Amino acid sequence: MAWQRKVLRVDLTKGVSEIEPLNMDWANAYLGERGLATKYLWENMDPKADAMGPDNVLIFATGPLTGTMASTSGRYAVVTKGPLTGAIACSNSGGKFGAELKFAGYDLLIIQGVSPEPVYLHIVDDSCEIVPAGELWGGTVWETEEKLKAKHQNPLLKVASIGVAGERGVRYACIINDLHRAAGRSGVGAVMGSKNLKAVAVHGTLGVSVDDPKRFMEAVRASKALLVDNDGRKELTELGTNAMIDAMQEFGGLPTRNFHEVQFEGVGNINPEAMERVTPEGHRNLLTNKACFGCTIACGRIAHIDATHFTIVNRPKYRHASGGLEYETAYAFGPLLGIDDIDALTFASFLMNEHGMDPISFGGTLASAMELYGMGVITDKDTDGVALEFGNAEALTVMAEKTGKYEGFGQTLGLGSRLLCEKYGHPELSMTVKGQEFAGYDSRALQGMGLGFATSNRGACHLKHDVFTQDMEDQTGQGKAKPCKDSQDLISMVDSTGLCLFVMSAWGVEEFQKQIDAACEGDWPVERLLEIGERIWNLERLFNLRAGLTAADDTLPKRLLEEPAPGGTAKGKVAQLDIMLPEYYQLRGWTPEGVPSNETLDRLKLQA
Amino acid sequence: MQKSLLIDPAKCTSCLQCEMACSFEHEGVFNPAKSRIKVFEFEHGLRAIPYTCTQCAEAWCMQACPVEAITKNPATGAMEVDEGTCVGCKVCTIACPFGTINYNQSTGKVIKCDLCGGDPECAKACPTGAIVYVDADWTGYQRMEAWAVKTHAEGAARGEG
């Protein structure tokens, strides 16, 4: 009930797959999705293994509520060791693929080894075939999905795949499902490519049942009703995630030109209002909004590019609609690069989906390259003659395509900003934590978010903690450790249910509790769920420590620690990590060296 | 009074709550593969179009069934399949011009929309109002009204009394 109690394990080296029962002790201790996959990863690989080698393990995981009528029940996670960071990678995606995997009867799909030739998986309920990828290899994500549906004469197939970026090891390649939903961060797509796995195509007909259907439906209805009238939900539906760009601009927390500035003069050309503006010629960027599976929010934007724009004027193939600007993409291609051409941003965003790349890390890497170009360290000789200047929209779209196809300077950009900046002798210009580029919140203006970036187990990431409210009220590091820790634990649990973080605008832990308790056998009080969240966070930490990371990796780039914010409400401030981090370690029950103490491990039942 | 499902694709976000509600009502599990209503997506999700049985007054499926397993529910107007009588010959699936009656491998019978006995679960689950359950004689009312409103607004703009 709720869980399918089945794991599909595929060994690509041997070319075999088998179905095994889900370890219910682990499900009871880690819930599902992010948490359960972390436990399976921990038990199935040595964290020291090369992220791109045969010993890394790639896990697709659904949660107990994935594929149910709970709102936003379409989520799944991809957990593996990340090539961008050398740390644990945990990337979460929506769309329809995750629910389909669950309907095929699986909680987890575990992929190990390396196939001797490029292959894809074709899964229909109990049947799993490992099929030669043939001409699919070398193709885009969009071509792959179309061809697989045609080949198997099954329009109901759901596909998760990689593009050339993933095949060739771009360190922030992602896995794209349903054309424009991404398990985006830390290079999970490059891991898939290193295994010679082009795609997972799945069709499921088995359905999902719950333990107490009547009580479950009552909890589902009540929780959905809370979303209906909630202002945060309304904003997501009406404006999408990009509503954040105006808030960050006003506050002065919007990283601009590789974090030289914290506000961007061109925001009015790329914000939600701009997406809805009609040009004199009658073009409007935004067409409509769409939902992931089971979602009653529908934050997704569907947009199109002006047919006369330089990016597509001679390329009619891009005149269709597709996934439009999300906040993180708008930030990473807009302010971070100093570009305010909405069509160029939208086109680059299409390219990210078509070729399977994380826009945050691509934008962050290009931003550091642009800074190096401005310093004369990178020259036209390196860039195949493209002027990598802040504000150059063509540099964005040309480099997005080159990186997606792994051509020319795109190969260097594919390294990610940490290795790129090291290569050119300026590691300090890489705006990353643990090698992963920042989401669009400046740690000098949002102190608690900065602590979260520094301590996030997968490197700089905005989705694993939530200290916004406290940060907007108070711009010091005082008292930020606790909300940071608590939100990390809560989100670790939410990420393990199969639901989307965005319901948290209207739901507290009680809403999750009621739905989990009705769906799953056994008793699931709030305390148990929160403890699971904390356990997951600590197990991720143990993975990273064993992989060789240390407290020295819980830091922020020098620019945020030493160069004061040049404007905005935090003008003159730097990130106060020195105040927050020791308090954070203490609250976590970790030693001053950032290692979970024995008491903490005992309390969380994490002792080996 | 009979009622009909009124579907407005322009409002549909393709969330599939309707498909889950339909399968849950009829099968007791969440399973879009066994839903009587199906949502089709076009152009990278630009458009989503939900599709189900319209309950024809002289239903092809009912006429074609050799064992009279399909009958009209006088209260709701729905064409209902009696599972005990259905022999799974699938002639109805050939007869229906719209494809909205389908064979179900797991039971060996056919399934189609039965309006949930007059309380459609899909309409209740739909978060956007893309599916509503309205007076069968007035499925066009909203569209007529929208045009009337437009005519009125134009008149007001011209300053007509």
Ligand code: SF4
């Ligand atoms: S809120 Fe947005 S991202 Fe989350 S499930 Fe809904 S559509 Fe997907």
Ligand code: SF4
């Ligand atoms: S009315 Fe009932 S049977 Fe018909 S499509 Fe809707 S949920 Fe399914």
Ligand code: SF4
């Ligand atoms: S529930 Fe409504 S919005 Fe969702 S897919 Fe069905 S018709 Fe569309």
